Amino acid sequence: MKKKVAFKTLGCRLNQYETDALVSQFQENGYESVSFEKEADVYVINSCTVTHQSDHKSRNFINQVNRRKPDSVLVVTGCMANNAKEELENKSEINYVVENDQKSSVFSLVEAHYKGEIIHPSNLNSDLFSYQSTSKGFHTRSMVKIQDGCDNFCTFCIIPSVRGRAVSRAVSDIIKNIKTLISNGAKEIVLTGVNIGRYNFKETNFDDLVEKILELEGDFRLRISSIEPDGFGDKFLNLLNHPKMTPHLHLCLQSGSESILMQMRRMYTVKRFKEIVTKIKTQNPYFNITTDIIIGFPNESNEDFKASCQLIKELNFGHVHTFKYSIRKGTRAERMPNQIDEHIKTKRSKILRGISKDVKIEYRRSFIGKDQVVLVEKIENDKAKGYGENYIPIEFHGRNIKINQFYKLKITDISNDSDDPILRGELI
Numbered sequence: 001m002k003k004k005v006a007f008k009t010l011g012c013r014l015n016q017y018e019t020d021a022l023v024s025q026f027q028e029n030g031y032e033s034v035s036f037e038k039e040a041d042v043y044v045i046n047s048c049t050v051t052h053q054s055d056h057k058s059r060n061f062i063n064q065v066n067r068r069k070p071d072s073v074l075v076v077t078g079c080m081a082n083n084a085k086e087e088l089e090n091k092s093e094i095n096y097v098v099e100n101d102q103k104s105s106v107f108s109l110v111e112a113h114y115k116g117e118i119i120h121p122s123n124l125n126s127d128l129f130s131y132q133s134t135s136k137g138f139h140t141r142s143m144v145k146i147q148d149g150c151d152n153f154c155t156f157c158i159i160p161s162v163r164g165r166a167v168s169r170a171v172s173d174i175i176k177n178i179k180t181l182i183s184n185g186a187k188e189i190v191l192t193g194v195n196i197g198r199y200n201f202k203e204t205n206f207d208d209l210v211e212k213i214l215e216l217e218g219d220f221r222l223r224i225s226s227i228e229p230d231g232f233g234d235k236f237l238n239l240l241n242h243p244k245m246t247p248h249l250h251l252c253l254q255s256g257s258e259s260i261l262m263q264m265r266r267m268y269t270v271k272r273f274k275e276i277v278t279k280i281k282t283q284n285p286y287f288n289i290t291t292d293i294i295i296g297f298p299n300e301s302n303e304d305f306k307a308s309c310q311l312i313k314e315l316n317f318g319h320v321h322t323f324k325y326s327i328r329k330g331t332r333a334e335r336m337p338n339q340i341d342e343h344i345k346t347k348r349s350k351i352l353r354g355i356s357k358d359v360k361i362e363y364r365r366s367f368i369g370k371d372q373v374v375l376v377e378k379i380e381n382d383k384a385k386g387y388g389e390n391y392i393p394i395e396f397h398g399r400n401i402k403i404n405q406f407y408k409l410k411i412t413d414i415s416n417d418s419d420d421p422i423l424r425g426e427l428i
């Protein structure tokens with residue numbers, strides 16, 4: 001009988017990519033992948049520690065593991081495995097705590113376990129990029145890891161301590177990986193990493209890499225996931241017009257106040273952020289710019305908060321992901337005076353979420369009457385769903401629609417009953 005493996009992934013897209021690659025490896029070696037709530041032989045929790053809430057969720061999943069099989073194996077990896085290693089190693093229910101550097105070797109560790117070999121995770125192969133390509137058809141969007149780690153050291157962020165310093169993957173490996181995915185039928189390639197704009201391998205920077213990828217042949221489109229506003233150059237901004245490039249960037253703002261950005265030690269100003277957005281929107285007014293905002297960073301005054309609200313209204317974001325600042329041990333912001341009361345953070349979050357929702361609906365409404373090319377991800381009761389090039393969810397009806405194919409639609413309507421309204425369209 002096939003052994004069963006269950007994964008739970010928390011946090012960023014990079015974690016999701018790494019889980020996908022590990023699941024593929026387990027599946028190709030005869031394992032059945034089951035949902036985390038089911039009984040399994042192996043449980044892998046790919047944890048996150050970016051906020052206090054992420055720690056809380058990661059701990060909850062560790063406690064929830066459904067251990068109906070007494071000899072099941074529990075592996076905890078991801079950023080919490082780096083940040084709270086000692087605490088996790090002292091938990092008797094966890095068999096292995098695997099730091100990010102060794103995450104790509106989780107499968108070998110489990111195989112060795114079943115052969116009766118005792119390997120300490122620290123002796124596993126340490127390679128940030130040796131994940132195998134995700135299997136054909138595993139996800140409609142195929143993520144490609146180009147970079148890991150970060151040298152920016154924003155004062156609130158624990159990531160450089162848990163993911164390490166910035167490392168870029170060889171250009172030839174990335175191109176080979178993408179060519180394989182395209183020949184396997186991938187239609188959308190998503191570049192992922194911790195701080196991808198800082199990609200730098202020998203003479204190739206991020207702008208050059210994107211240019212090389214866009215020159216590849218094949219019926220695919222390229223999506224840049226989350227990017228900091230400080231790494232890339234003008235060449236990249238010009239490439240955003242390329243027909244294979246999707247008009248969407250998740251450009252992390254964090255605050256609309258110059259003073260708070262400086263205290264966060266972000267590498268740009270509000271003025272520079274606005275210049276980037278203006279340049280992009282001048283080229284394409286419908287370009288989707290989504291962002292993150294941290295609420296209640298130490299010293300955030302009412303004026304600072306209002307500046308964030310104002311900027312969100314002004315820049316017409318397609319989506320704003322807000323989260324409340326939480327202290328991360330060992331960061332510089334931990335030692336800052338004037339930490340903000342929790343109830344003020346909650347109040348500000350509510351206000352900002354309301355503004356973000358209005359801005360998002362207005363942005364999505366502007367697509368009514370426009371065309372979008374949807375990559376279909378699922379079909380339910382004759383209704384196909386997927387994302388358009390601007391990364392907005394879209395649904396439509398049609399016969400003989402296939403998953404992982406592009407369809408051109410005219411947008412006719414928008415659902416109005418949720419925080420995440422879906423566009424509706426008709427085939428052209």
Ligand code: SF4
Nearest residue numbers: 150152153154157159
């Ligand atoms: S750029 Fe700043 S927020 Fe992003 S990972 Fe690096 S230190 Fe963290």
